[in-house]
Amino acid sequence: MKRTRRIARIERESMERDMENLQDRLSDLPDCVLHNIMKFMNAKHVVQTCVLSKRWKNLWKSSLNLTFDSSDFLWVPVFNNFVSRVLSCRDNSMSIHSLDFRRKGCIGPKILHEIMTYAASHDVQQFTINVNLVLKQDFMLPSCIYNCPSLKSLKLYFWFPYAFATHIKLPTSFNLPTLETMYIKHVTFSENENGCVEPFSSCNMLNTLVIDHCYLLNATKPIHISNSKLSNLTIRSFRGDGVTYEIALSTPNLSEVTIQGFPDHKLSSMCNVPNLEKVKIEVTWYESFPTNHVVLISMLQVFAKVKILTLSWKTIKTLNDLLSTSSFRTQLPAFVRLRTLKLKMKSFSTMSNMAVREMVEYLLHNSPATNVDVLKCCKCSTLYPLGI
Template identity: 35%
Template sequence: MNDLDKLSDLSDSILIHILSFLNTKDSVQTSILSKRWNHVWKYIPILTLHSSDFSTLKSFDKFVSRILSLRDNSIVLHAVDFVHNCSIESRLLGRFARYVLSHNVNLFRLRINVKCDIAHVLPCISSCHTLTSLNLSVSPKGCHNYGRTIFPKSLNLPALTSLHLGNFSFSANDDGRIDPFSPFNRLNDLIIDNCTVKDFEILCISSETLVSLTVCSHSFNNYGIKLSAPSLCSFTFTGTPYQMFCGSSLSSIKQVNIDAEMLANYSEPPAVLLSWLQELANVKSLTVSASTLQVLSFIPNLLKLKISSLHSLKSLKVKLKPLSYGLSMALKIVNLEKTLKAGFEPSSPIPDGMLNFLLQNSPSADVDIIDCLRSDDSFDHLPPSSSSLFAQFLQPSSQENAMEDLHQRIEYLKQVAQQTKRYLDLAEINDKEEILAVKEHVMMLSKTLGAIERQRVEAMRQL
């Protein structure tokens, strides 16, 4: 029998190491295998708790409570990954935070993604001087929130090398600058996901050690980014490009990944995107999505422009994947007159002349077209994000005047609805799939408008 169960013959340290690769729910379930496995999970120095692994939030909360009670209390934590998809009870979160705080003397990796007050989790973070990787997303609690959580200025994390922030708003220091990352003297990787800037227009990113920067933005908040990061060599962006970049550190960037989107009626994002390419002078490797090229194609007379950058380009990769419905509709609406004259035909994933435009100063660069429609290949290091046209309209407002922001969103969606109706009135659509797609688009417009109207009513009640 022992020959058939060699796994159980392994030492506790090896079994604990093996179970460390499982989430906590699965590791606990190994306790039913035999008496040998009854208590092994209690000694694992890693906690991975995701509410999505449970059928109900109630069962998840109960599981977390029992785990904290039954674990061996002498075991210090090395890594914690805690994700709660909805608002969490303050009592349970407080208990979890206190547990982490009392076991964090050797904590290296921490991920917390919850809806709560930042004060509930701040103590277990700010005192962890061994932390090298922090992934933090703290959204305000409740159904209707009209402001993101202010990023705390009191974090003292001397060992931190990797920082991933989601749904935060950055505010000014005592000197009037918004420079939230300068205290992290060892920072190597930075991901800013759906974050905004409060009151000011410029976010300063100052770091002597920063090597990789990722920005994910589907926000209405327009702000500039001033880079002072001489070691920065990799930049990744996904979302709708509003942010203007400035600073000498742009010249140090060698690797760029861009997956850009655009909504109808927007003329500014393409110009911003072009300015990035102009500023990123010494890029050697450029990876773009097909949608990025489509966004660039909106710029009038783009192919006639002579760019002064991309002289050092060695590799150009274009990743083909389905366009979001929002960008697809934008293409149809913006080019409506031309489309009606020429007869509608689906546009090519890569607009004509776009590759030559990017390669005009590096004609010998390697070109690789990657079909992501038939493979699992995707943008490296990009955080997950929704490609829906409407997702950003339902994000919490980043403006002080929430009512004005909601009004702007409603007016914009009404304009899109009018343009969509114009397209339906003028274009002779014979393709049934396209008719269904446009009707679905109109339905989503109506639902989104209704949702924002309800948010506005709720906001008025709270005034």
Template identity: 25%
Template sequence: MAAAGNSDGSTRRQAQEIGDRLSDLPDNILHHILSFLNTNYIVQTSVLSRRWRSQWENVHALNFEVLHHHCHVRQAKFREHVVEFLSRRGGPDDSAAVSSVTIDVNNAAWELETDLFDTVMKYARTLRRLGVHGSTLATFFYANFDELAASLTAHRHHESLEALELGRCSLQNGDAFGSVGFGSLTNLELRGCTFSSCCDPFVGIPRLNRLKLDSCSLSMCSLKISGLELLSLEISGVYSVRGIDVVAPKLKSFVFHNYSAACLENLELPSLDRAIVRVYWGDRRGPDAARIQKNEEYYMKLLRGLHNATSLTLRFDKIYYWKWKEHEFPFNNMKSAMESEASPFTRLKILRVEYPLDPPPITLHDHVIRYFFERSSNAEEKIVKFEKGKTS
């Protein structure tokens, strides 16, 4: 019993020492740490001590999020929390200016109210980062980007925003971003968004250098992605009946994770340096043999579009790890396709094959090595790796 008591006392002292060390940090570091927390939690720090009483009022990043374990919270309750938090925080003077806002109702069964969004935008003075995530539980409802954009322009945030993240948002206007006039926006991330009318929606963002499309639906429209300053592009889980054209003269990094490469119509990437690709292949031994052949054609077309890459990573999913032996590795089975055309790669130096588990004993056949390195100016320095990756 005594030993247990001593252990408990030691644990309490250690906790107090850690707490004291945290309290001794400068205010700006404390504010940065608190900026990663939900607003529900940062308010609670005010009861820790006199030092902490008003620290939450000076946090520059506000995260209003319906947490997973609060998924049944009523819409009125969430609204009450947001309004009360802003009123208790006080006026947005220069010392407590809000530079980042996240409003996330992803776990709620209702949609974000436009007037509540406007209340937050009115409170914030000069935003540099904004994240808005609609509900995935309210299946048939998406946040309307036109309504969000109207609030942004009314409070002039469109001029200062550098990073914008949208989730479950409906983009009905083909020039949705260009019509807003995002003069400072460099980073745009869209998750689960729908495009009703697609032309070249990103061309109107002159300084955009990073774009990510995740689980977006293009429905029956084709999409063109062009950007004179675009440096990084990631496309993941995008559904498209028509196709996607990418024209980016300065693009350095391209990541493509998709069910099929069929949606990619044209790639013009003259400055490409690094490419990471993962597409679904199917099981050659099953009923999908015809689809696999078609997917191989799409894959070859994709590789031709990546011909300027110096580093190429091919990722494969866990499900195929157990199916493939050396002779079943996809590229080893594509001899006729790879020998029927000249290698498109002129600068390739590194070819990496990633698996989610420990790499199986696979070697690439000669025709595969020739296809990737035959015309490369870096062929003498080529590096081929099979390694454990981060794919799921």
């Protein structure tokens, strides 16, 4: 009995020594390593590290990465108060590498303005907003955020902002010289003093742009996407309030494009696109919408020099209808550089294999030897030459 107790005591003391050594090793790590650990934690958990030891008591105040997520809180006022307290207690001499603010449920613009102002004044590099913003009047983003010289990544996701017929307005031009990536959702573009809509031309380092469910205040004006560095562009359901309008591309280094959703826009290009590699047209057309053919032709004409082209089932069906009309048939471009055509087919479709093959053959009649890649039910068939 005594022997058993003695062994248990020795094991307990050994475990306590191991825990003390582990704590000492953790405390001996430099601040940069501990801050890197905090990078993978939400702000709530980062602040809670202050109870671990004296070493951690004020360490959270100099954290370079902040992630605010309302799902960690039961009550909205508690979450809003937590955000304000963290920002006010943080070491103001420290810059911010990334700030991510996610809010489930509705918020007003006041706290959003506070976060954006704080981020911009602390040289933020990566800034993400994902909120359901309820407005009683139009809201203009604080000028500090679109004039932030340190910003490299900007992601603005706004949900249901039109409940009160209001708009989240973007500036007529972004002055972000180091910005490389931009994602924007449910925001409104407007024209500048010269009557042009050209918001991205001053973003000299912009490489990736995603425009998702955005709105054009004056749908009679074309929006110009002008940027010499842009290589990756995604447009999802760019809406013009039911009016077909134009997007003019001036992007000579464009290499990859994705068009998704319900397109209400025609495309045009103001420059050559010699580096265009991949294009995906994965859209859902309005039934009996009169401009479907015009919109699709404008896309194909702009992307005529692509090397890899992916078409969704709805696009294939619309293209097949288009080819039945001689006036539209003559407007199709020649895909002189196309190497692979990918078709996303439904398992059960109303189009026969013969109709699909005739459509593909006509589409590629001026193309080089092209592989056709047929995808069904998320599974891809083997590549095979078209043989024409």
